[in-house]
Amino acid sequence: MSLRDLVHGLRVVAIPSPTLPPATHTNTYVLGHGEVAVVDPGGDRREDYVRMLEQLRAGGERVAGIWLTHHHGDHVAGLKMLRELLPEDVPVRAHPWTARDLTPRHGPLQGDLEEGEGTLPDGTPVRILATPGHAPGHLIFGLPGGHWVVGDMVATVGTILIDPVEGDLAQYLESLERMRQLHAVALYPAHGEPIEAAEALLSGYIAHRHMRTQQIHQALETEGIQDEISLAARIYPELPTDVLGLAAAQILTHLLWMERHGLARRAGDGWSA
Numbered sequence: 001m002s003l004r005d006l007v008h009g010l011r012v013v014a015i016p017s018p019t020l021p022p023a024t025h026t027n028t029y030v031l032g033h034g035e036v037a038v039v040d041p042g043g044d045r046r047e048d049y050v051r052m053l054e055q056l057r058a059g060g061e062r063v064a065g066i067w068l069t070h071h072h073g074d075h076v077a078g079l080k081m082l083r084e085l086l087p088e089d090v091p092v093r094a095h096p097w098t099a100r101d102l103t104p105r106h107g108p109l110q111g112d113l114e115e116g117e118g119t120l121p122d123g124t125p126v127r128i129l130a131t132p133g134h135a136p137g138h139l140i141f142g143l144p145g146g147h148w149v150v151g152d153m154v155a156t157v158g159t160i161l162i163d164p165v166e167g168d169l170a171q172y173l174e175s176l177e178r179m180r181q182l183h184a185v186a187l188y189p190a191h192g193e194p195i196e197a198a199e200a201l202l203s204g205y206i207a208h209r210h211m212r213t214q215q216i217h218q219a220l221e222t223e224g225i226q227d228e229i230s231l232a233a234r235i236y237p238e239l240p241t242d243v244l245g246l247a248a249a250q251i252l253t254h255l256l257w258m259e260r261h262g263l264a265r266r267a268g269d270g271w272s273a
């Protein structure tokens with residue numbers, strides 16, 4: 001696997017990572033030229049970083065910073081490894097929430113990336129948008145020309161999970177809507193290939209979540225009180241039982257959103273419409 005050019009100032013290498021199937025890799029993006037920033041070192045194989053650094057070095061380039069979209073394990077699994085391989089300490093920059101969460105386990109991080117205008121190590125301007133919902137400190141990075149590195153906001157391999165405890169469906173939907181208004185030329189997700197029809201994809205994501213909410217509401221109306229597991233089994237009948245727990249967590253995320261909107265309420269061990 002070698003670095004692949006996407007557009008000027010943006011390269012990618014997909015690295016095997018401890019992510020959720022069916023995804024098996026996390027895209028590590030390299031931003032800028034010369035003095036570059038590496039985004040989301042989520043792979044857990046040292047040799048992949050050795051090779052990436054060799055390629056950069058061969059081109060006379062140097063890693064001058066590591067930027068994170070969010071704190072999930074499949075985005076930071078290689079952080080320590082990469083830091084150890086670099087000849088000098090470089091700033092690891094993330095949202096303040098992400099820095100607070102990761103510093104105890106991954107060493108010092110700078111929590112100085114927030115929504116607004118930023119600058120890459122090579123001087124390229126970058127737009128930073130805070131997009132909470134999948135993770136509280138989630139950020140996306142906009143390069144000149146409307147090219148956005150979007151972490152786990154969308155994916156072309158696998159699905160985006162919104163955890164009922166640390167995630168928030170209302171925030172996620174709002175973040176997707178803000179992303180839609182960027183009129184991005186392309187989105188570069190952490191899992192899968194780039195997306196050129198950005199607005200169509202984002203509209204589809206938003207519609208899909210509302211469709212799911214409606215499905216749950218309908219199931220509660222027709223079948224009466226149910227818990228998350230029975231709702232998950234009804235709504236995802238094709239799912240193998242070992243991932244039913246994850247599906248139930250997704251259902252709970254929706255139920256919490258519905259509760260806030262008066263569409264569902266707790267009833268004993270389950271939920272009713």
Ligand SMILES: [Zn+2]
Pocket residue numbers: 070072134135152
């Ligand atoms: Zn994630």
